[in-house]
Amino acid sequence: MPTLPAIRLDLLVERLVALLKTPSPTGDTDDALALVAGWLAEMGLEPVFTKKGALTATLRGATDDAPRAVTGHVDTLGGIVTQIKPNGRLTFDRIGG
Numbered sequence: 001m002p003t004l005p006a007i008r009l010d011l012l013v014e015r016l017v018a019l020l021k022t023p024s025p026t027g028d029t030d031d032a033l034a035l036v037a038g039w040l041a042e043m044g045l046e047p048v049f050t051k052k053g054a055l056t057a058t059l060r061g062a063t064d065d066a067p068r069a070v071t072g073h074v075d076t077l078g079g080i081v082t083q084i085k086p087n088g089r090l091t092f093d094r095i096g097g
Contacts, residue, residue, distance in 0.1 A: 024075045032074035
């Protein structure tokens with residue numbers, strides 16, 4: 001089985017900050033997906049967009065007998081504060097679907 005490289009926390013933080021700074025409201029994720037696709041390509045993977053706009057990439061393992069998937073969202077999940085309670089907690093309502 002291949003040896004994985006050590007996790008570079010500086011790079012991880014840099015990329016998370018870049019992604020968080022990229023506007024990506026629900027339904028308008030093109031810029032965020034392009035950013036992630038570029039990072040996948042830098043890693044030697046081949047990013048592919050599905051017909052519905054999802055981004056996929058395949059990382060082959062030593063065998064194909066136990067495939068796994070990792071998923072995530074790049075859109076900003078919409079919410080609006082509808083109330084600030086006396087104890088300081090917030091009440092939210094959804095925005096979008």
